[in-house]
Amino acid sequence: MPIPNTNSDDLIKLLKPCMKILVTIEFGPEDSYSFSTTIVGCKRERYVLIDMPVKAREDLVMRKIVNIQIILRGICDTELGHILAFKTSIIRSISKPFGLLFIKFPKHFVTKPIREHERYKLSLPAVMHEGEHQFKGKLIDFSISGCALFIPGLHHLEKDMFIEIKSTLSPLLPQDLACQIVSVRQQGKGMLVGVKFLESIAMTAALKKEILERAFMAGSV
Structure with a gap:
């Protein structure tokens, strides 16, 4: 099992703009919503900014998402192609001038190198x-x-x-x-x-x- 990393400098290096991610918003034990998107940017110790696709905004328009838990998983641009994952919560979302989701900068995260012989x-x-x-x-x-x-x-x-x-x-x-x-x-x-x-x-x-x-x-x- 990967050991959690708490070094924000390491995370900043991995969270590159346009990085593809899979987002899962967890409303409850059997109630979640997932969508794919990209990283827009981040501010150390404060927030991570991700693109909010139109379909996701439409599907979630009637749901409360502030302070709801969210899981991000993505493929890092590293030599080994690490998988990055962390859980945090949503700060807010905006729809103008375009859809964005602000989430709290995580306190810890995990990475896993992808093995060459992996299935x-x-x-x-x-x-x-x-x-x-x-x-x-x-x-x-x-x-x-x-x-x-x-x-x-x-x-x-x-x-x-x-x-x-x-x-x-x-x-x-x-x-x-x-x-x-x-x-x-x-x-x-x-x-x-x-x-x-x-x-x-x-x-x-x-x-x-x-x-x-x-x-x-x-x-x-």
């Missing part, structure tokens, strides 16, 4: 090709050694089949990437397909950035 939970539309057949589904898991897909419906898919996968990650992967099914099991109204890459891929900076952003938007990091 990332995603939710990306994908198409799996097996011979002349194609199956539309979602890429739900990714690592440098393999991935997993969820394919709606029941299909004749078997272990050891060689397949090809197309998704928004494809331009960042080797063109001749060989994939083989290692597991197939029914899950709900579809099939969960485990896939291995016959050769581990290189986690380039561009691929890592794309995967982190996709995993972040899926709420898994």
